Amino acid sequence: MSGALTKRSDNGVLSRLMVGRLQGGGGQRLAGRDLFPQARLTGPMPWVIAIMVALTAIALAGGLSLGNAVSAARAEIDGGVTVQVLEPRPEIRDAQARAATRQLEHMAHVTGLRLVPQAETDALIAPWLGTGASDEDGVSVPVPALIDVRLDAAATPSRVALIARALHDVAPAARVDAQSDWLKPVFRAMQSLRLLAAALIVLLACALAAAVLLASRSALGASREVIEIVHLLGATDRQVAGVFQRATATDAGAGGALGLALAVAVILGLGQRFAGLGAGLVDYGALVWSDWVLIVLVPVLATLLAMVTARMTVLHALRKML
16 A cells, blocks of 8 residues: 555656646656656666677677778789799709799789799798708608789689690799689688678667667556656657657667777777787788777667667557557
């Protein structure tokens, strides 16, 4: 009995507050604190939104970084061709490498080439074969001569075949490969990770909308009697929905700002970690200013999504309520 009297007393206080607003000089505007008297950041909604925004921003940063790495790497090696002279006898290998270099200098579509010094080639394979480049019996392992070739356009299979035919007579041991072919599996894996990041962003957006929907329904059910009173006083469904929309915007804005700050700290920390690796593809994955603009827009879009979800949920529920 005392609980019922307390509930009626609370509803009476809220109804008087709304009567004052409806009859005051300010017009028909309702305040969010009349339906939501709790203090901000005390409920779960801002924290849920903060977590969603942080995860979304981190996933977006990862997808953008992978995209930058793939684009930069492709632009770097798209027109690259590597010629390997696979001849175990050093004197014949060196002669064929010099002949292949002279032949390539007079070919169309070749904009640059470089015969890689043997010392540089030995340094490349040293982490795997050692500095001596010999097997267990002490026999020297033959290392191919390398020629780095640059074309004026992409190294298509037809152009690679043309180079191979041109070198067949002067360097029979030559093998021609497009540099982009070596990284195709890596590019496919990175594209798969980009798709995974995009799918994660969509799922997080759906989860955010679902959380706002449940919170709006819960708040609507708790304020049902107050809403009936303000309806009798002349408030429209749009005005009531505006109350929920403004309250949701406040919670989403606070949670979004907190989530963005957390995400930026994580992104910068991971960026410093990866920058210390000094790896080729990792160096290409740095975020540019346009990427940061998209990341900053995440809490803004999350707030708009929360507001629209809250408004549509309340309007749909009010049509069924009355």
